[in-house]
Amino acid sequence: SETRSPLPLLFRRRSSGQIIRNIATVSSSLLPAFGTVIDEGYLQLKKYVVAPYDHRYRMWQTFLVVLVVYSAWASIFELAFKKAATGTLSHIDLGVDAFFAVDIVLTFFVAYLDTTTYLLVDDHKKIATRYLTKPWFIMDVASTLPFQTIYSIFSSRMNHEEVFGFLNLLRLWRLRRVSQLFIRLEKDTRFSYFWTRYFKLVGVTLLAVHSAACIYFWLAYNHPLEDETWIGSEVNDFKHRSIWLSYTYSMYWSIVTLTTVGYGDLHAVNTGEKVFNMFYMLFNIGLTAYLIGNMTNLVVHSAVQTFAMRDSINDILRYANKNRLPENLKEQMLAHMQLKFKTAELKQEEVLEDLPKAIRSSISQHLFRNTVENAYLFKGVSEDLVTQLVSEMEAEYFPPKVEIILQNEIPTDFYVLISGAVDVMSYKNGTEQFLSTLGAGDLAGEIGVLFNIPQPFVVRTKRLSQVVRLSHQHFKQIMQPHSEDGKKIISNFTQYLKELKKDMLDELPFLTESLEEMDIQVNSLE
Secondary structure: OEEOOOOOHHHOOOOHHHHHHHHHHHHHOOOOOOOOOOOHHHOOOOOOOEOOOOHHHHHHHHHHHHHHHHHHHHHHHHHHOHHHHOOHHHHHHHHHHHHHHHHHHHHOOEOEEEOOOOEEEOOHHHHHHHHHHOHHHHHHHHOOOOHHHHHHHHOOOOOOHHHHHHHHHHHHHHHHHHHHHHHHHHOOOOOOHHHHHHHHHHHHHHHHHHHHHHHHHHHHHOOOOHHHOOOOOOOOOHHHOOHHHHHHHHHHHHHHHHOOOOOOOOOOOOHHHHHHHHHHHHHHHHHHHHHHHHHHHHHHHOOHHHHHHHHHHHHHHHHHHHOOOOHHHHHHHHHHHHHHHHOHHHHOHHHHHOOOHHHHHHHHHHHHHHHHHHOHHHOOOOHHHHHHHHHHOEEEEEOOOOEEEOOOOOOOEEEEEEEOOEEEEEEEOOEEEEEEEEOOOOEEOHHHHHHOOOOOOEEEEOOOEEEEEEEHHHHHHHHOOOHHHHHHHHHHHHHHHHOOOHHHHHOOOOHHHHHHHHHHHHHHHO
């Protein structure tokens, strides 16, 4: 047991580090679909299997993104500027390829999300089969193999340099990692959505400018007459001049053309360059429309759902600061708000509200009926009662380390756990005492509801948990016409109370007398 603060139960404080870890768990977890019963082994992956949301794996992926940025720049640069491909950059390329080769091997040990069950698959054979049968594996290998180095090992002559330059363009396949990173950052509330999108647009623009500059120089370099090229007419003997001088000229032309300034000092000379100019300017029309459209969307409309969440969080912070709420309560409010928006896609409340009640009830039956039927309180009752109970239940998620039920609060609801785990505790004289742990299929809060007394225990989540909630009022209304089922529920409840641990019985001093009365009532009903 731990000694609690003299503040009321609702205002208990926790360390900021623990709170941050709890919220991080919510933001990075893979949420299963409602109604999916998860056993204890779900959170424990097999040996030598990495969870895709593990922070160490995320750091590794972020490091690879930095290497991807280099690969995207170098692969096109080395195609145009052949001297750079045989210098220092070639050694850097080998080092970068080695890291991606390690990632290919690591991928065989990374669990993946089954899109049908929304559960992680950690079976080594299934992971390997999935990766090998997808085009990702072939492209990952092709973009990692150093073709020029392999060729030089088996051949003393260095021919076909142009071919190897084009093969190096396969490294652009790695750009999908950058796209995945930006998708994740756009949903991460720790980063500004506006600036994340802004830097993404800047990155797209720089890649287009760099690619066009390198291709334009490649056209000039491979033209048989140097003087009849866009750069040869301005720079004498440019093939033997500094690489960076030529790259500066190329970037200057690309930027001037993209921005439609067109000074005319660098212009197309031969037919090939004119054709490329036409396609580049047509491409610039589309790119400009893309940039303007995205910036307009950011400034005017933005992401409605993301900004709605941020507005809600800001409202919570203002309310908490204005009323000087304790830090722990503020963090619990924030965690619940983030979880509400994170689970909106799974619950689809807006969709369900537009459906007829019969369809909504059928959905609830499909998701929760098995779990409710197996709960101790409802074992042996009629199917009609279970159907009515499930139809009135509401599904909810709760983040880790928050209270579902507070001690001595009014018994308005009781809960059936679908997945996750909760701790049952009590407080006496400022001391927190652990009593038991409840898992999937267990009930919480039913003692207070059935006895119609203030809740005798605190119920706190151990980890991310999904529950279904039934109100006290609805339960009473449903039970009124079901007298036989009422007898069975009383019998189940009485048996459950008799099997309670001594620590929990000590917290319920009235229970002995109540059990005797309930036994008499059950016997008289029989």
